[in-house]
Amino acid sequence: MQSSEVPEVVVLRLPLYIRALLQLQREGVEVVSSQQIGERLHMTPAQIRKDLSYFGKFGKQGRGYCLRVLLDELRDILGLTTDWPACLVGVGRLGRAIINYTGFAPEGFTIVAAFDSSDDQVGTSVGEFTVRPMRELADAVNNMGVSIGIVAVPSEQAQTVIDQLVDNGIKGILNYAPIAPYVPEGIVVRNIDPVLSLQSMTFYLKDR
Amino acid sequence: MQSSEVPEVVVLRLPLYIRALLQLQREGVEVVSSQQIGERLHMTPAQIRKDLSYFGKFGKQGRGYCLRVLLDELRDILGLTTDWPACLVGVGRLGRAIINYTGFAPEGFTIVAAFDSSDDQVGTSVGEFTVRPMRELADAVNNMGVSIGIVAVPSEQAQTVIDQLVDNGIKGILNYAPIAPYVPEGIVVRNIDPVLSLQSMTFYLKDR
């Protein structure tokens, strides 16, 4: 049950299972099979069972999984039983959109501070935040419990900003800049890059 | 050289190679090795060479790749030599942010029409667009050459909207709704789901 031996793809899928379970829960389901989860997510029951087996035995043979129990287990495995305060870096158009995005908070991801490396932005108000200078990053990490940084700066500045985040103790980075960031071992990065998605999509759309 | 035998992961990486090449080009590089590309992207030279080998032989042994040539080849492979008009569905907060996003157009992805399934939104102005009703989708596909749909509607409506897009001849979908969409064979979907990214990130951040 050691984290290091769980394939990363499996970890990437666990949140999907949570989603499917929440959906089923809203529909009043209390006991659920890997088959049912698979139908929601368009994946095979075997894969779901295999994925879950990396973490333990949560089901009852011949019956299925108690939805409530499985949901709690998954949340526990992923560390989603506590909130995760995050800080935003970059309050341009994209950064402002991220601040106004209502999808994070209900899942326990709350932006608690906004930073910017440009002096023009520092001190201005964005939503409920007063934009702070990068040198105050340590305060967010040490006094606000922030371990996640959301990067929404232009690509030229992104690597520098990421370095600063890491230097100040940030452990996870959600990067919206269109670059392939370098981070040291042990730092987790997730890239949000819609252009990349479109550019690979066209391969399958061209000539027809 | 048949597309169907190119692993999808390879296709997903090609846009990264384009990025790296553009960066190197700006720095005045004219001949480039797989090593150099790998350094930019933090990947091994072998992987880059192997990926390229699915499509042909673009380099010169002992020397490397002519940057300009490789760039053109990659753009051609991905179908990025033409523009790709796209339509947006959903002009709520997220949809408006997407319309205002300046990252798509320079890469040849231009939003040319905005739709919404809610009667309240239809007819209103968003940016340069007048929001159109879903029933006019076919017009965008047939008369504006749209084959990509960008979905930015609430999750409850997302599957319905995706079905409508597919029914009207859309071939590729960039989905921002937090669902696992079902699409028939031959339709390409890319999901943009930052919450999912965060929820898998925390697995590696918890307990420390």
Place this chain on the structure above:
DNA sequence: CAATGTGAACGTGTTCACAGCA
């Protein structure tokens, strides 16, 4: 009897290592 949990088989993707060529 129905659905889990899981080794074993399979398939896919990555890395290695080197032959071949400019």
Place this chain on the structure above:
DNA sequence: TGCTGTGAACACGTTCACATTG
């Protein structure tokens, strides 16, 4: 000599199939 292109070896992820059990 240096770097590509690529079979072969390897590692990783998925699927199968079935023994197990409530």
